[in-house]
Amino acid sequence: MPMTAPSSARISSGPPADRRGRGCPWPASRAARPAPWRFTGTPSKRTSPLRVVDEAGDQAIRTALRRHFDASAVLWGERPALETYINGWARRATLITRLQELLGTHRLLLTPVCAEPSFEQDADLGDRTRALELFPAMWPMTAVPVLGFPAVTVPVALHDGVPLGAQLIGARFTEDLVLDAARAIEERTPVMRPRT
Numbered sequence: 621m622p623m624t625a626p627s628s629a630r631i632s633s634g635p636p637a638d639r640r641g642r643g644c645p646w647p648a649s650r651a652a653r654p655a656p657w658r659f660t661g662t663p664s665k666r667t668s669p670l671r672v673v674d675e676a677g678d679q680a681i682r683t684a685l686r687r688h689f690d691a692s693a694v695l696w697g698e699r700p701a702l703e704t705y706i707n708g709w710a711r712r713a714t715l716i717t718r719l720q721e722l723l724g725t726h727r728l729l730l731t732p733v734c735a736e737p738s739f740e741q742d743a744d745l746g747d748r749t750r751a752l753e754l755f756p757a758m759w760p761m762t763a764v765p766v767l768g769f770p771a772v773t774v775p776v777a778l779h780d781g782v783p784l785g786a787q788l789i790g791a792r793f794t795e796d797l798v799l800d801a802a803r804a805i806e807e808r809t810p811v812m813r814p815r816t
Contacts, residue, residue: 683745690748691755716767723769723791728801731760731787733773738782760787770795772802778812 673685696704723729735757744751755762764771769792773785786805790798 680742680745687744687748687751688755691752694752695756712767716769719767719769719789720791723789723794725791725794726797727791728798729789731789733761733785733787734758735760737779738784764789768792770798772798774802774805774809775812776805776809783812 670685673681677685696708700708719729739754739757744754761771761773764787769789771787771789773787775783776786777784788798788801788805790801
């Protein structure tokens with residue numbers, strides 16, 4: 621039988637006390653749970669994050685999320701086969717190993733944030749064709765978290781009045797090195813004022 625917190629210990633916000641759902645401090649009712657945490661409950665009571673976005677998100681976030689799925693479908697197909705999924709995990713493991721070997725424990729990798737110059741704000745919310753061009757261009761900043769490496773983006777210049785950033789990537793568990801390097805870059809970069 622799952623354990624639950626005594627009613628006097630229940631709170632109305634914050635993450636569950638236990639990632640397996642035991643001792644969860646939520647009120648028993650799903651409706652009483654705070655929206656951002658609804659999908660963290662026990663598997664039988666879990667709500668999809670997509671459903672939370674549909675229920676609580678505005679039109680802009682729903683459009684952006686739909687465009688992300690559209691871009692994924694272009695790359696992987698509408699419903700990727702199990703073999704594609706397994707091969708993706710194998711490819712991820714290979715990339716993690718290679719990148720970790722490259723970085724060692726004291727090196728950083730400097731990359732662009734995006735494969736194209738800064739694009740207009742809300743570009744992913746406008747024309748669908750343009751939005752589908754953006755997602756593959758953002759691979760430098762979207763691939764790193766999937767691989768589990770620490771990274772930080774720092775502004776380094778202006779291009780047509782829009783900030784350009786550089787991304788610093790470190791080996792796993794070298795967050796301190798990445799943050800120290802980012803601070804050093806920011807201290808040497810003049811304050812930039814984007815156009816308004």
